[in-house]
Amino acid sequence: MSLPEPVRRRLSSFSRTVFTDTSRTGPEYQRDNIPDNEIVSSLPLQMSLYFNLFFFPFWWVSSVVMLQLKYPVLPDYYKFILVTVIILTSLIEFIRLYLGYMGNLQEKVPELAGFWLLSLLLQLPLILFLLLNDGLKIQPLERAVNIIFVIFLVFQVISAFLALKRMVNQLATRFRLHEFDRLDDELPPDNLAWKERRTETSWIVRPPVEEIHSTVGGWGSTVRA
Known part of the structure; x- marks a missing residue:
């Protein structure tokens, strides 16, 4: 019954x-690390x-x-x-x-x-x-x-x-x-693929700053010649 x-x-x-605690602003707020299934x-x-x-x-x-x-x-x-x-x-x-x-x-x-x-x-x-x-x-x-x-x-x-x-x-x-x-x-597959590509590109190692400067200097001497 x-x-x-x-x-x-x-x-x-x-x-x-x-009884709702208004100080809880989102699901990331877990007071005292209480598990969800407690x-x-x-x-x-x-x-x-x-x-x-x-x-x-x-x-x-x-x-x-x-x-x-x-x-x-x-x-x-x-x-x-x-x-x-x-x-x-x-x-x-x-x-x-x-x-x-x-x-x-x-x-x-x-x-x-x-x-x-x-x-x-x-x-x-x-x-x-x-x-x-x-x-x-x-x-x-x-x-x-x-x-x-x-x-x-x-x-x-x-x-x-x-x-x-x-x-x-x-x-x-x-x-x-x-x-x-x-x-x-419910996120569309295109958005998911875009998020994956963005994550992968964030791990690409960019050339050092010194190498960029040396390349720019080489181009400038070539132009003066």
Whole structure:
């Protein structure tokens, strides 16, 4: 299963706009001599996703148990808000982890950009709401698991941002190199032959300057005679 094509195009355009390094002026620019086929998946991000995958069921069980215990003493509007937030957080987390795995392991920029946007714009504000809103009658277990969740999210936002920059810059380098190779392939045969003749003639040894001067002097004495 992959993202719909319109969503992929929009995320690709967003990634090129936000994460492209504008200091790269051409395919000859290779920072730190990074090879073109280097694996740019982020190991710290993948480790964070792996541990997050095992942590999320524990967070969900803790949140549901605490909700059941404090549900009778909560105001009606907080009951609705808390239930809605837990449902939204659960749905977003499944999508977020899937996009993170796909984008990082397979080096797919749209999926990883979707993971980064979901983490930064949706999941992190929801967890901060659960952590900082005292009207929800936050219990110690809830506070502990939400703090751990926030740490996961902040780390993943930063590491995904760095991984996206590397992926987008490498894709831009590959594209420019491919364009240069295609221009060389499309060069007419006459131009290629002209380039070869020019290369060969550049290696012809010209006569020394002294020999030229002596030849010119000989011609001048002949003319005077």
